[in-house]
Amino acid sequence: MSLAYANGKVNKFDPMEYRSIIRIIGLLVALFSATMLPPAVIAVIYKDGGGTAFMQAFVMSLLLGLILWYPNRRAKADLRTREGFLVVVLFWTVLGTIGALPFVMSELPDLSLTDAIFESFSALTTTGATVITGLETLPKAILFYRHLLQWLGGMGIIVLAVAVLPMLGIGGMQLYRCEIPGPVKDSKMTPRIAETAKALWYIYLTMTVVCALAYYLAGMNLFDAVGHAFSTIAIGGFSSYDASMGHFNSPAINMICVVFLLMSAMNFALHFAAFSKRGIRLATYWRDAEVRMFLLIQLVLVMLVFLVLLGQKLYQSPEVALDKALFQAVSMSTTAGFTTEGFATWPLFLPNLLIFASFIGGCAGSTGGGIKVVRMTLLSLQGMREIKRLIHPRAMFSIRLNNLPVSDRVIDAVWGFFAAYALLFVVIMVTLLATGLDDVTAFSATAASLNNLGPGLGDVASHYGDINDVAKWVLVMGMLFGRLEIFTLLVLFTPTFWKS
C-alpha cells in the first residue's frame, strides 16, 4: 500500500493538544465523581452500610479530576479528528478504572482489583457480565451503582455513536454524518458534540423515566424499577438478582423489557427525528431500512425460538413458550443479556443461535452492541451485488440504502470493520483457550464481550467469577474493543497514529 496523495496538514501531536486532552479528561473525571453520590444517598436511605466506599471514591475521583484539570484549564485547543480517537478511548478507560474504586473499597462484595476492574468496565461498556454472585446479599448502594454505571455508559455510547463515530468515520458510520442533530458542516468537534448530547439526553432520560414507571406499575418496587430501567435502556443487562429478570417471573415485566429493549436498540437519531415535533411520527421508523431489517430479524428469531420450544414441549402452554421465546430472543439479539429461568437448559442449538444473533446486535446509534444491523444490511446488499456481478459481469450495480446510493468508501469501511471484528474474535478466543478455558466457554465469552452481550455458556453461563484473571483482562479488552467499534481503539496501536 502506498500514500498516493495526501491533502491537508499532517502533524505530530503538540504539547498544547496533549494538555487540552488532559483538561477534558480532568473535567470528565471531576464530573464523573458525582456518580458516587447517588449510591451514597441510597446507602443512607437503606442504612446498608455501603456508603463509606462511595464517599471515599467521590473524594478521590473529584480530587484526581481537579488535579488533571487545574494546570491545563486554559489549554483549549480545538479537537481534530485524530485527537478525537484519543479522547474517546481515554474517556472509557479512565472512567472504567475510576468506576472500579467503589468495588475495590467496598467490604461487600469483597472484590480483587481484577474483579473490580472487570465489573466496572462490564458496567460502563453496557456488557453486563458480572463476577459477583449472591447479588441479593449486597448493599443496595452497590446494586444501584452497577445499574447507574450501565446507564451512564449507555448515554456515553449514544453520544459516541450518534455524534462522534460518524465524524471519525469508524466502520462506515460516516453514512450518518448528515443525520446528526446540530450544525452539519462544522469540523470542530466540541460544540457539536455538546449540542447533540443535550438533545439525546432528553430522549434518553424520557425513555428511562417511562420504562421505570412501566416496571413499577407492573409490580416492581421503586428501587428495582429504576435500576432495571437503567440497565434496560442502556441494553446493559445487569440485574439486582442472580436470577436476572427471571426473578420477577412476570410476563408483563418481560413484555415491558422487550418493548424498551427494541426501542433502545434503534438509532437514537431516529428517535430524535420522530420525537422532535408534536407527538411521535411512527412513519419515521418504518421509513428507515435499518429499523425494518432489525424488526424482521427479531421476528424471525422469535418465531424460530418459539417453534423449537413448542416442538420440544419445554413449557406447559404456547403462551408461556411465546413469553419465553420473545423475551429471550430479544434480550440476546439486542445484546441486553437479561435471562429468565430455563434458558441455560434449552436445547443446545438455541443458546448458540441467540449468541450468533448477538453478532448482528442493535442498530447503529443505539445502546445495543454487536456489528450492527446497518452493517449487516450493507454486507448482504454487497453479497447480492457480487452474485449479480458474477452473472452479469459487464453490468454496473449500485448499492442503495433508504433510496440513497452508498459510497464505495462506506462499503470499504464496513468490510474493514467486519474483517477486524472476525480477526479480533479469533485472537481473543484463541487467547482464552490458551489460558485454559474450554471451547464452549471461550467461544461464548468472546462473543459475549465483543458484542457487549454479557452472559455466555459453559463456565460463564451465570457469572464470570470462576475463570482465571488473565481471561478476565482479555475479556475487558474485548468489551472495550466491541464498545469502541474496534477501530477507535485499534488505531491507537498503530505507529501511523502517533508518528506521522
Added chain:
Amino acid sequence: MSLAYANGKVNKFDPMEYRSIIRIIGLLVALFSATMLPPAVIAVIYKDGGGTAFMQAFVMSLLLGLILWYPNRRAKADLRTREGFLVVVLFWTVLGTIGALPFVMSELPDLSLTDAIFESFSALTTTGATVITGLETLPKAILFYRHLLQWLGGMGIIVLAVAVLPMLGIGGMQLYRCEIPGPVKDSKMTPRIAETAKALWYIYLTMTVVCALAYYLAGMNLFDAVGHAFSTIAIGGFSSYDASMGHFNSPAINMICVVFLLMSAMNFALHFAAFSKRGIRLATYWRDAEVRMFLLIQLVLVMLVFLVLLGQKLYQSPEVALDKALFQAVSMSTTAGFTTEGFATWPLFLPNLLIFASFIGGCAGSTGGGIKVVRMTLLSLQGMREIKRLIHPRAMFSIRLNNLPVSDRVIDAVWGFFAAYALLFVVIMVTLLATGLDDVTAFSATAASLNNLGPGLGDVASHYGDINDVAKWVLVMGMLFGRLEIFTLLVLFTPTFWKS
C-alpha cells in the same frame, strides 16, 4: 440495489445450451468411468476380492456417460460465463455421486448410501473426512480408489482454480486472469481450459511421481507410497491407516509430506512459470507476495506450536517436538488434515489454533482449501488502509499486490467472499447443532468441511462414522461450497441466475 446500466446480451438458457452442457457432462462421466479400472486391477494383483464392485461401477458409469453424451453429441454451443457455473457444479456433484457407486456396491466396507456419498464427496473435494474405521482391514482396491479419487479431485481443483474461476471472477480471482497460461483475450472457455489443463497436468503428475518416489525411498511400500503421494499432492489427507501418517512413525516421511504439502499449497500457475524454462527458477516463488505471506504464516504457526509443545514438555526431546509441530502445523494449515499420534491429546488451544489456521488455507490456484492466503492478504491490506484513512481522512491510498494496483472490483469480490464464507459457516454450524451435535463437534466439523480440511475435534476427531445422517448431508454441502469457492454454487440458488 438497482441495475443502473447493463451492457451485453442477457438471455435465458436455450435448449441448445442445455444439450451442450449435458454433452460435456456425459463425456466427463464416460471418461471418469476409467477411474474404476485401476482399483479393479489392484484387486486382481492383491487378490482382495474387491474387484467386482469396481467392474460394475465401471460399466454403469460408462453406460450413463454414453447415454448422456450420444443424443447430444452434435450440440456444441460455446460455453459462456453463466454456463460455466453450471458445468463446474455439475462436474463435482455428478462425479461425486458416481464416485460413490463402488462404496455402495462393495461388501467391505458395508456403507449406507449416505456414507458412500459422504466418502465420495469427501474424497473428490479433497476434504479427506472419512466415515470408515478399520482401514487396515479393507480391500486394497478400496484404499487405492480413495486415494485416486482425491488425486483426481485435486487435479480438478487446480484446473478450476487456475483456469475457470478467474474467468468466472469468483471471489476476486479475476486477479489471476492475466497469469493463466494460454490465450488470454479469448472469451471462449473450452479451448483455453483444455490447454491450461494439459500444462498443469504435467506439473501435477511430475510432483506426484517425485513425491511417491521420496515416500518409497523413505521406507513406505510401493502401494502406500503411491497412495499417499496421491493424497499429499491433492492436499486430501486420506490415509490407508486409521493412525494416518502417524502409522509410519517416521520423521523422514513427515518431512517429505511437509515439503510436498507446502509445494502443493502454492499456486500451480506459479509452478508453471517457474518450471517452464530450463530448470526451476526459485526467484519466481519469492517474488510472489502470496507465497511470501504463506510461508510467513507457516513459520509463525510452526514456531508457536513448537514453543507450546516445548513449554508443556509433551515430548522427550526438542527434535521430536519440532517434528510433531512442523508436521501438524503444516498439515492442518494447508488443509491436508493428516495427523500423527498425540495430536488429539495436545492442549486444547493448539488443535483450535490449527483449525482456525485452516480458514486461511493454501494459496489460490493450489489444491489447498480455506479462504486462501491471497484473500487474507488483501483483507489485511484493506484493514490497514481503513486505519490509515481514519487517521488521514482526506488522503487517498491504493492497495497494491506484487507492485500492481488491485482494482476495487477485486477487493469488493474478496469482501463478498469473506462475508459469504462467514455467513455459511454460521448457517452450517447452527444446522449441525440443531441436528444434535455438541458445540465442539459442530464448530470443528463445520470448519473441517468448509475449509476442506478433514479431521475435526470432539465426536469427529478421528472419523465421521458416528454422527447422524442429516449432519453428514449438511457436511457434504459444506465441502462442496468450500471447494467451489462458495459463489460458484451459491449463484445457482439465485433466481437471477435462471431467469434474467
